[in-house]
Amino acid sequence: MEQIEFSLTSLLIVTILSFFIPxxxxxxxxxxxxxxxxxxxxxxxxxxxGFDIIVVDDSLxxxxxxxxxxxxxxxxxxxxxxxxxNKNVDTKIKSKVKSLSNPIILSTLLxxxxxxxxxxxxxxxKKYNLISDPMFMSLIIGTTSxxxxxxxxxxxxxxxxxxxxYIITGAVMxxxxxxxxxxxxxxxxxxxxTLDILLVFVLLVLVFVLxxxxxxxxxxxIFAELAHGTTQLGIRGSFAVMxxxxxxxxxxxxxxxxxxxxxxxVVSLASQTYxxxxxxxLDAIGFGxxxxxxxxxxxxxxxxxVFIKNPKGLLLVPLLFVLVYVVKGLPALxxxxxFPFKEAVAGGVLLTSKLSLTIAAAAIGLQIGAxxxxxxxxxxxxxxxxxxxxxxxxxxxxxxxxNTEEEKHIVIIGSTKQTLLxxxxxxxxxxxxxxxxxxxxxxxxxxxxxxxxxWGNALDMELLDEIDMExxxxxxxxxxNNEVNFQISCRIVKHFKREVITLLDDxxxxxxxxxxxxxxxxxxxxxxxxxxxTMIHHPLTTTILEDxxxxxxxxxxxxxxxxxxxxxxxxxxxxxxxxxxxxxxxETLVPHGDTEFEQGDIVLVVGTNNDIKYFSKFALxx
Numbered sequence: 001m002e003q004i005e006f007s008l009t010s011l012l013i014v015t016i017l018s019f020f021i022p023x024x025x026x027x028x029x030x031x032x033x034x035x036x037x038x039x040x041x042x043x044x045x046x047x048x049x050g051f052d053i054i055v056v057d058d059s060l061x062x063x064x065x066x067x068x069x070x071x072x073x074x075x076x077x078x079x080x081x082x083x084x085x086n087k088n089v090d091t092k093i094k095s096k097v098k099s100l101s102n103p104i105i106l107s108t109l110l111x112x113x114x115x116x117x118x119x120x121x122x123x124x125x126k127k128y129n130l131i132s133d134p135m136f137m138s139l140i141i142g143t144t145s146x147x148x149x150x151x152x153x154x155x156x157x158x159x160x161x162x163x164x165x166y167i168i169t170g171a172v173m174x175x176x177x178x179x180x181x182x183x184x185x186x187x188x189x190x191x192x193x194t195l196d197i198l199l200v201f202v203l204l205v206l207v208f209v210l211x212x213x214x215x216x217x218x219x220x221x222i223f224a225e226l227a228h229g230t231t232q233l234g235i236r237g238s239f240a241v242m243x244x245x246x247x248x249x250x251x252x253x254x255x256x257x258x259x260x261x262x263x264x265x266v267v268s269l270a271s272q273t274y275x276x277x278x279x280x281x282l283d284a285i286g287f288g289x290x291x292x293x294x295x296x297x298x299x300x301x302x303x304x305x306v307f308i309k310n311p312k313g314l315l316l317v318p319l320l321f322v323l324v325y326v327v328k329g330l331p332a333l334x335x336x337x338x339f340p341f342k343e344a345v346a347g348g349v350l351l352t353s354k355l356s357l358t359i360a361a362a363a364i365g366l367q368i369g370a371x372x373x374x375x376x377x378x379x380x381x382x383x384x385x386x387x388x389x390x391x392x393x394x395x396x397x398x399x400x401x402x403n404t405e406e407e408k409h410i411v412i413i414g415s416t417k418q419t420l421l422x423x424x425x426x427x428x429x430x431x432x433x434x435x436x437x438x439x440x441x442x443x444x445x446x447x448x449x450x451x452x453x454x455w456g457n458a459l460d461m462e463l464l465d466e467i468d469m470e471x472x473x474x475x476x477x478x479x480x481n482n483e484v485n486f487q488i489s490c491r492i493v494k495h496f497k498r499e500v501i502t503l504l505d506d507x508x509x510x511x512x513x514x515x516x517x518x519x520x521x522x523x524x525x526x527x528x529x530x531x532x533x534t535m536i537h538h539p540l541t542t543t544i545l546e547d548x549x550x551x552x553x554x555x556x557x558x559x560x561x562x563x564x565x566x567x568x569x570x571x572x573x574x575x576x577x578x579x580x581x582x583x584x585x586x587e588t589l590v591p592h593g594d595t596e597f598e599q600g601d602i603v604l605v606v607g608t609n610n611d612i613k614y615f616s617k618f619a620l621x622x
Contacts, residue, residue, distance in 0.1 A: 018292035043299020067294030069260040076264020103169040113331035144174040145355035183258030199252040214270030306373045313374025320382045328352040346397035353390035354383040411472045413458040414479030478503040493518045554612045558601040577607035
């Protein structure tokens with residue numbers, strides 16, 4: 001093997017910094033700064049505008065190129081065609097203009113007006129010799145950062161709502177259309193208006209052909225078998241598709257960012273069944289290594305001295321900043337035809353955010369001479385500013401969606417070591433717990449420790465009425481006395497016609513309780529044995545149950561009419577949750593992609609506490 005001649009020192013510095021940047025940004029509690037912004041700023045500090053300690057050799061140039069290609073690939077991967085084709089959006093939303101109830105029509109109108117205003121603004125900038133190519137600049141102004149929009153909506157628990165879906169559709173349309181137009185404009189800039197531009201449509205046809213081929217291969221058991229472990233066939237295929245499109249764009253003479261973007265679209269289309277799984281793996285590869293290198297090197301190559309040499313470039317920063325908010329914000333007010341004015345303004349502000357796509361397009365534009373260094377630097381600074389200001393402004397205008405329904409409480413009767421430990425764990429998860437204790441001294445002691453407790457006799461139905469036992473999320477009886485537990489459970493079932501969980505270890509009382517279908521018996525002694533058996537046979541399941549991975553298991557009823565009758569694979573789940581099983585008409589079903597939701601299904605889901613709450617709200621949305 002030949003000796004490697006290039007130095008890895010600069011790559012080591014960049015990689016180490018990419019590790020520490022997210023950790024440092026996490027320390028900023030008051031202002032949420034995107035990691036990408038942190039990477040660019042750190043790049044500025046160690047690059048031409050700062051200490052200039054990075055030597056950009058051929059190895060780093062290749063990684064920067066491949067990082068940009070991978071960034072565009074993930075941008076295409078984020079195009080969710082189920083959102084774009086309006087499968088989960090309620091089109092029955094009332095609008096003052098009937099046709100604008102459809103998010104695709106509204107998003108198309110918004111984008112058209114935006115691009116027209118952007119072009120007019122760019123012509124004015126050209127008139128004052130601030131830019132040279134108004135067409136390219138108008139497309140830069142028209143871009144939206146889906147990488148900012150999606151996380152912001154998810155954090156606010158809005159991505160599953162109709163409002164969120166309209167905003168996402170607008171961002172997806174802006175990403176998709178502007179990417180195509182930017183690629184065409186750059187190709188024209190390099191080679192002029194020739195028939196070769198029509199070869200772009202060859203790539204679009206190839207997208208369709210590969211999609212059709214992939215749909216036939218997906219059901220092949222060999223591909224399903226090789227999708228995991230050491231083969232990872234889906235990931236290998238994704239990289240092969242990306243490189244295929246990159247090579248084709250080289251031969252055709254089209255910008256490679258379009259090829260990478262279309263490759264991402266192919267993977268997004270082709271992997272609808274396993275989309276989330278493949279997306280997370282590809283996301284980890286990109287944002288774990290390649291993409292941070294690209295953004296840090298963008299900062300490294302940023303030269304602030306261009307503003308000193310040409311002060312007009314510095315003047316362009318505030319002008320561009322104002323223009324992007326005016327050009328993107330004014331058309332977004334059309335959202336007022338569907339949503340309240342405040343939400344329309346907030347949507348416009350969020351859609352103004354620019355980052356990855358804008359910076360990538362500017363980098364390519366600078367490389368081929370479509371824009372000057374000072375214009376590229378101004379675009380970079382404006383992108384950084386909007387990526388910070390837009391989410392913060394959106395946060396102020398639209399508060400986080402909380403569940404408007406009062407959180408159902410859990411009633412625990414008795415204060416044994418087991419029930420107290422259970423209460424503490426539930427409270428830790430943010431669940432309202434109320435304990436009923438018959439002994440006054442114990443009740444007073446728990447009150448001093450901050451535990452919500454009621455002193456009284458649980459056989460008193462008036463007391464249970466006062467604490468709203470009928471509407472409690474769950475009732476657990478664990479006084480430590482088998483006879484008392486059985487009596488209380490029977491009274492609750494008879495009076496409130498509801499299920500109750502009771503702790504019993506006496507075989508006589510267990511048999512009596514099990515004869516009543518509404519009494520669910522837990523034998524503490526057998527539970528320990530069962531847990532040990534589970535730990536032996538299913539250690540990962542035990543880890544989840546013990547909450548060591550911040551994962552929870554929850555039963556959720558499905559009543560949302562928008563997903564009733566739809567196949568599981570066609571429903572965009574809010575949050576990252578996994579459906580284990582579906583309880584329907586007394587039977588437990590193992591769900592598959594073709595399983596359809598039915599009214600009243602009880603689904604067993606696993607995920608983080610926040611994601612499960614988010615999914616519960618989505619499933620119960622009537």
